[in-house]
Amino acid sequence: MNVVADHLGEILAGFGRTVLLTVAGYTAALLLGGVLGLCRVAPLRVLRAVGAVYVHTFRNLPLLLVVVVSVFVLPQLGLTLPLEPSLVVGLSLYVAGYVCEILRSGLETVPVGQIEAGRALGLTTGQCLRLIVLPQALRAMIQPLGNMFIACALGSAVGSVAGVNELSGVIRQLNVQYVEPLALFGTATLLYVALTLAGGMATGALERRFRIHR
């Protein structure tokens, strides 16, 4: 275990990068996925098509490919971002497809009759969304969105093959040097579990907070 003790600073710095990538990637994915999700249920056919094409593209590509494309192809198109932002772009593009579908299915949990009732009362589309649909849909989305946070945290490990020295990259380099896989990968496991568990607990707390007691 002394490998871990000797290099704790490095390992924690890597973990810090993992947390940063996760939070940044997830936040961007929520924003993009939210917009796309609204496109998917929009009254305009063009918007629905945009959302559908996006989802079917990015949900059917391996994360590794998306990330490598954002790291190696964007510079060819004259857009060279630093490595961490490139990785965040790849990660959020990938996760946004899932977020979009979660939002769409969340919206579909609200019975159409309620929206019609809202219209009958003279509410605008915006009011219908804000007052009737979203408060119910968001509740249904908390758990799957929590799952996507976990996917994001674990997906950030792809950074280790794209030049970003996050937790799994640091661990792999140390393992190549010291050949102590049990201690090193065990430590990495604990740290990843801590991160995903934090996400899971936050999700649970939100669910309890907004539960409708029927």
Add this chain to the structure above:
Amino acid sequence: MTVRRVVALAAAVVCATSVITACGSGAAPLPSDTGPAGSLLSKAPVGKNLPASPTLDRIRRNGHLTAGASDTSPGFSEKNPLTDDYQGFESDLTQLLAKYLLGKPAVEHVGVTADTREALLQNNTVDVVISTYLITPERLKKVSFGGPYMNLGQALLVRKGTTGIAGVNDLNGRKVITTAGPAVEALKKAAPNAEPVVFQTVSQCLQALHDGRGDAFVNNQAVAIAQAKKDPALEMLSFTYGASMYGVGLPKDDPAFTRIVNDFFTEIEQDGLWKQAWEDNVTPLTKAPAPTPPPVGDLGITPAPAPSASS
């Protein structure tokens, strides 16, 4: 954006999406000969009266040598995507070793990475690992080493016109692009404050260097020389560092097998086959004659403390 860049880029993308797809450097054509030249194999010795060894028994039972190898190491061990043959100095040595042990050059390749080599040897998934395997005291605790069969230093490639890197100390505080494995190890030993930027393959590293992801790309001399020759936009710096011994990874609990492998190296070095294998594969890249092979059995290990802040 030249055709070469496009090809290299495509190669990088393909590489990244598949562990089993071999990919070259995507640039200059590969040497046309696949596998060792016929003359090399026909001259190769077959071991006589080999001592009893559990690993050797297993190899004979399987009818082939199962070797852990890299498939993206130009000049040393590279899988030709057209023929699926492995080619390079190390893959030639692997075939020679198979012939020495079995009487026929039957090799089954298993892809290994820097992460998996010790584990695959310990659980007998592979019989040997021939994959620019740097001999270190930490690894000797887990596996045994045959050879060493080469001694390589680390060399740096930079974009033409890069200044300010006159010695290895100048790497401290800079981003240095490299692959996981011996290159990153040697870098950490020589310049502890350099920031390694690690990619999966040499071709990805070079693309990253072109994209300005780091100030320099470091790898062993032979690879660096080869890439510098292919790419007019890059130049090689005049110094090398961290010369180290590379050996064949072997199971730890089978000293007889280590002796067999060492006898094999002694033999092929004496009858000139080691030199021929080098000149078939590495010389075309470096345009330099074969070096003198390192003395077999001398692992070049000084009892190394944990890397400290001295270089």
